[in-house]
Amino acid sequence: xxxxxxxxxxxxxxxxxxxxxxxxxxxxxxxxxxxxxxxxxxxxxxxxxxxxxxxxxxxxxxxxxxxxxxxxxxxxxxxxxxxxxxxxxxxxxxxxxxxxxxxxxxxxxxxxxxxxxxxxxxxxxxxxxxxxxxxxxxxxxxxxxxxxxxxxxxxxxxxxxxxxxxxxxxxxxxxxxxxxxxxxxxxxxxxxxxxxxxxxxxxxxxxxxxxxxxxxx
Numbered sequence: 659x660x661x662x663x664x665x666x667x668x669x670x671x672x673x674x675x676x677x678x679x680x681x682x683x684x685x686x687x688x689x690x691x692x693x694x695x696x697x698x699x700x701x702x703x704x705x706x707x708x709x710x711x712x713x714x715x716x717x718x719x720x721x722x723x724x725x726x727x728x729x730x731x732x733x734x735x736x737x738x739x740x741x742x743x744x745x746x747x748x749x750x751x752x753x754x755x756x757x758x759x760x761x762x763x764x765x766x767x768x769x770x771x772x773x774x775x776x777x778x779x780x781x782x783x784x785x786x787x788x789x790x791x792x793x794x795x796x797x798x799x800x801x802x803x804x805x806x807x808x809x810x811x812x813x814x815x816x817x818x819x820x821x822x823x824x825x826x827x828x829x830x831x832x833x834x835x836x837x838x839x840x841x842x843x844x845x846x847x848x849x850x851x852x853x854x855x856x857x858x859x860x861x862x863x864x865x866x867x868x869x870x871x872x873x874x875x
Contacts, residue, residue: 659749659778659864660727661714662688662705666741668734676739683707686736688744690717691726701781701862705742716749716778716862749864751777751786758786762821762848769849771799772870777851779805779812780862784853790869791846798840798873801849804833807863811854816847828854837873 668682685706703715717725729736729744751758752767752775759766766789769775777786790799803814809831816824816838824847827836840847849869855861 659714659716659747660688660690661712661745661747662686662703662729663710663712663743663745664705664707665709665743667709669740684709684740684742685734686729686731686740686742688713688715689728689730690715691728693723693725709741716780716864749778751775752788757783758788760785760787762787762817766848769867769869772868774866774868776864776866778862778864779851780810780853780855783862786851788849788867789846790849792840792844797871798838799847800835800837800870800872802833802835802868803829803851803865804867805831805863805865807861808832810861810863810865813850813852813854815850815852817850818844819846819848821848839873 664684666678666684668679668684669676670679670682683706685704687702687704690701701715701717703713705711705713750756756767758777764787766787768789768791779786801814801816805812811830813826813828814834814836815826818824818841824840825836825838827834838847851865853861
């Protein structure tokens with residue numbers, strides 16, 4: 659995840675000096691590229707506004723080759739003395755540096771009831787799967803998923819330990835809250851989050867996920 663922060667007004671020339679404008683907004687764009695130099699379609703964010711304005715853009719580096727990012731603008735120059743901050747942070751799933759499994763045969767990370775986690779989904783990372791251990795009481799669980807990108811399309815599917823679908827719900831953007839009734843005698847279920855965004859309009863987002871005991875009533 660690359661996060662940008664604007665820290666000054668637009669710089670303008672006054673006499674022979676560059677000074678901070680009293681009203682003009684500073685702006686710039688962060689663009690992401692693969693290591694081969696080929697631009698990733700849709701992978702940029704434009705920042706504009708008062709000091710304190712921020713934005714972020716994500717990249718899923720599943721190959722471990724890294725990526726390139728640039729700071730530029732298609733609308734105005736970005737002065738070399740303009741104040742801004744760039745922060746590159748890990749985009750793991752639940753744990754820093756950990757990538758959730760893409761199928762039931764992978765290293766599926768377990769969730770804990772009443773614990774909220776943060777994960778990331780999109781681009782080449784199209785599926786995240788988590789395991790939910792059950793107390794054996796036969797009661798259901800209530801799942802909540804909220805993506806940071808309100809336009810991110812995805813599907814939530816609950817599966818049994820054998821991979822059979824229990825429940826599936828899609829979203830064209832926004833949170834999903836569902837009550838899940840596990841099969842009788844189940845000790846665990848699996849939660850699958852899958853990106854449903856068009857390949858020509860890839861998106862990447864962080865999301866929060868929480869799960870608690872209950873039947874949704």
